[in-house]
Amino acid sequence: MQVKTQQDEFQSYLKDASNIVGGYAEKVFIPENEKEIAEILAEANAKKIPVTISGARTGTVGGAIPFGGYVISMEKLNQVKEINKKDCFAVVQGGTILKDFQRLVESENLFYPPDPTEWSCQIGGNIATNASGARSFKYGATRRYVRALKVILPNGETLSLKRGKIFSEKGYIELQTDQGSIIRAKLPTYRQPNVRKNTTGYFSGDKVDAVDIFIGSEGTLGVIVEAELELLPKPEAFFSGIVFFKDERDLLDFVFEARELSFRSRAERNQNEIDATLLEYFDSQSLKFISQKFPETPQTVSSAIFFEQETTQDNEDLLLEKWNALLEKHNASLEISWFTTNEQDREKMRQFRHALPVAVNERIARYNQRKVGTDMAVPDENFLSFLRFYKIKLEESGIDYVIFGHIGDSHLHANLLPKNEEEAVKSRHLYGRFIAQAIMLGGTISAEHGIGKHKRKYLYVQFGERYLNEMVAMKKAFDPHGILGQGNLFDAKFLN
Numbered sequence: 001m002q003v004k005t006q007q008d009e010f011q012s013y014l015k016d017a018s019n020i021v022g023g024y025a026e027k028v029f030i031p032e033n034e035k036e037i038a039e040i041l042a043e044a045n046a047k048k049i050p051v052t053i054s055g056a057r058t059g060t061v062g063g064a065i066p067f068g069g070y071v072i073s074m075e076k077l078n079q080v081k082e083i084n085k086k087d088c089f090a091v092v093q094g095g096t097i098l099k100d101f102q103r104l105v106e107s108e109n110l111f112y113p114p115d116p117t118e119w120s121c122q123i124g125g126n127i128a129t130n131a132s133g134a135r136s137f138k139y140g141a142t143r144r145y146v147r148a149l150k151v152i153l154p155n156g157e158t159l160s161l162k163r164g165k166i167f168s169e170k171g172y173i174e175l176q177t178d179q180g181s182i183i184r185a186k187l188p189t190y191r192q193p194n195v196r197k198n199t200t201g202y203f204s205g206d207k208v209d210a211v212d213i214f215i216g217s218e219g220t221l222g223v224i225v226e227a228e229l230e231l232l233p234k235p236e237a238f239f240s241g242i243v244f245f246k247d248e249r250d251l252l253d254f255v256f257e258a259r260e261l262s263f264r265s266r267a268e269r270n271q272n273e274i275d276a277t278l279l280e281y282f283d284s285q286s287l288k289f290i291s292q293k294f295p296e297t298p299q300t301v302s303s304a305i306f307f308e309q310e311t312t313q314d315n316e317d318l319l320l321e322k323w324n325a326l327l328e329k330h331n332a333s334l335e336i337s338w339f340t341t342n343e344q345d346r347e348k349m350r351q352f353r354h355a356l357p358v359a360v361n362e363r364i365a366r367y368n369q370r371k372v373g374t375d376m377a378v379p380d381e382n383f384l385s386f387l388r389f390y391k392i393k394l395e396e397s398g399i400d401y402v403i404f405g406h407i408g409d410s411h412l413h414a415n416l417l418p419k420n421e422e423e424a425v426k427s428r429h430l431y432g433r434f435i436a437q438a439i440m441l442g443g444t445i446s447a448e449h450g451i452g453k454h455k456r457k458y459l460y461v462q463f464g465e466r467y468l469n470e471m472v473a474m475k476k477a478f479d480p481h482g483i484l485g486q487g488n489l490f491d492a493k494f495l496n
Contacts, residue, residue: 002030013071016057016064017118018454019370023065025052032076034152034225041223041483042156044070050486051154053219055125056097058118060373061452063129063218063488074124077225083108088231089147094124094224110231113139116448117354124224129450130199130216134278134306134353137408138262141197141448143215148228151214151221154479157181159210159222166210175210185477187213188470190463195377196409197447201459201489202471218450220485221478235310238277239320240346243327243337244301248283251303252384254330255279255407258307259380261326262408272315274322279408280306286356286402289363293355298336305407306353308346316341356404360415363400367419372427374434377411378443389437390414397430399423411447435461453487460490468494 004010005027014023026049031037044051050069057064074095082091085108092101099119105112114126115133125131127149132141151159157177166175168187175183188204203212214221245251258276265275282290282304291297311319320341327334340346364371378386387403390412394401400417414434416427435445435458445458460468472494475482482495 001032001036004028010071013054013073014065016062017060018062018065018452020062020065020453023067025066025071026069028071028073030073030076037072037223037225038152038156038158040070040072041152041154044483045154045156045481048481048483051483052485053223055095055122056120058121059125059129059452060449061454063450063452063485065453067487072223074122080104083110085110090229090231091226092123092229093226094122096123098123098126105231106234109234111234112145112229112231114142114145123227127215127224127227128217128219132197132448134280134406136197137279137406138275138277143212145230146211146215146227147230149211149214149224150226152223152225153177154222154481154484161210163209163211168208173208173210173213183477185474186470187474188467190467193444194379194442195444195447197377197406197411198444199448199450200444200446200462201451202474218452218485218488220475220488222484236312237316237341238308238346239311239316239323239341240308240349241323241337241339242304242306242349242352244298244304244333245331246301246333247331248302250331251305254327254332255305257330258326259408271312272318274319274326275309276408277308277310278306280353281404281407281412282356283403286404289359289402290352290355292359294352301333306349311341356402360402360417364417369418369424372416372418372431374414374431375446375449376434376438376443377409377447378438378441380410382441382443383410386437386441386443387412390434393430393433397426399427451489456487456490
């Protein structure tokens with residue numbers, strides 16, 4: 001095991017993609033096995049030393065940034081221990097890199113659906129944040145694919161959990177560690193918002209599976225060292241399109257019908273009807289930014305949709321006809337839109353999607369500012385109202401912005417791009433307005449990026465003191481000294 005004790009040796013472990021500054025630590029540990037992790041945690045727990053778990057540090061909310069204590073890096077626990085083609089599952093260590101795992105799984109003609117934008121992330125971090133992405137429209141978030149977990153608790157003991165074996169009863173869950181200790185925890189009583197994507201606080205419900213307690217817990221209850229993941233057969237082929245619209249009302253009508261047709265196809269298990277894997281939106285400002293990387297982007301349109309559908313040799317022609325008919329019905333600008341069924345062009349379309357955050361980051365760096373990005377989702381019936389609110393307030397502000405993202409899940413990102421400190425202050429104020437509006441419409445303040453340290457004050461806004469205290473009580477059942485992930489989800493003062 002490697003141990004770094006000099007600040008100049010571990011600067012990279014003090015920051016993540018959130019760009020929160022000021023991180024510091026006493027030591028950074030790079031263990032090579034579970035036993036070493038257990039020993040580090042047991043020592044830290046006995047001495048009440050804070051511990052921050054460090055994955056690939058791709059998170060945008062500061063969850064991996066330490067403010068004192070120890071850092072445990074998961075980078076050496078990166079083995080895919082088993083891929084079972086017969087029963088369609090894999091066993092991986094927590095530090096396994098997603099893109100490496102995806103490639104290995106696909107080489108076996110299998111498919112692991114979760115696809116967060118940043119594929120250099122680690123599987124353990126994906127589980128800890130219940131990561132999702134564009135394909136979540138069809139396949140859901142990481143939670144759906146976790147069949148079993150091995151977790152090391154703050155005291156160094158381990159839990160081996162299998163989905164479907166242990167459930168909460170009457171609001172409590174009781175677990176026995178592999179060493180024989182009993183943990184009894186009361187679960188929060190709040191209801192999950194009526195949205196398809198949500199990473200806001202601990203999982204709750206009437207009958208909660210023990211596995212789900214740790215998914216989305218953001219490194220505050222235990223360290224995920226191993227997972228058994230469900231796999232699917234690899235899709236035979238895809239039909240993809242980036243479709244441009246001159247009138248955004250037509251685009252929205254197209255999205256709503258494509259979404260309903262997709263839901264119906266899944267319910268009926270009909271592979272010969274429209275069933276989008278993803279529906280991604282770009283507003284006019286987004287297209288202007290993307291055109292910096294893709295100059296062939298049309299300039300006479302108001303917005304665009306990136307969609308994909310899985311196909312087979314038998315149904316490809318039929319599905320192409322159905323998509324074409326739907327797009328014609330909603331006045332898409334087909335003559336300037338892009339379509340493909342081959343992997344090379346499909347990869348170029350993915351690059352089109354990812355060109356936006358790159359261009360946005362380059363723009364914000366020019367002014368030495370930080371973008372202010374939203375991550376709210378609302379119920380489908382309130383989506384149009386929320387989008388309208390976004391656009392009205394952003395236009396009134398005079399601040400540069402882009403709106404893009406997962407429109408199929410009623411989950412869009414608005415990125416505000418201030419050019420000076422005055423606009424930065426105004427952007428943060430607007431962010432608060434968007435938070436309040438999303439909550440009022442029955443939505444969530446964080447659909448996929450989690451809470452971390454960046455959004456913890458907004459978690460209080462969504463849940464209030466009662467439910468926040470219920471979360472704290474649950475954490476204390478697993479982490480009595482509050483050493484794990486200090487500052488994530490809620491301020492350390494709530495643990496006193």
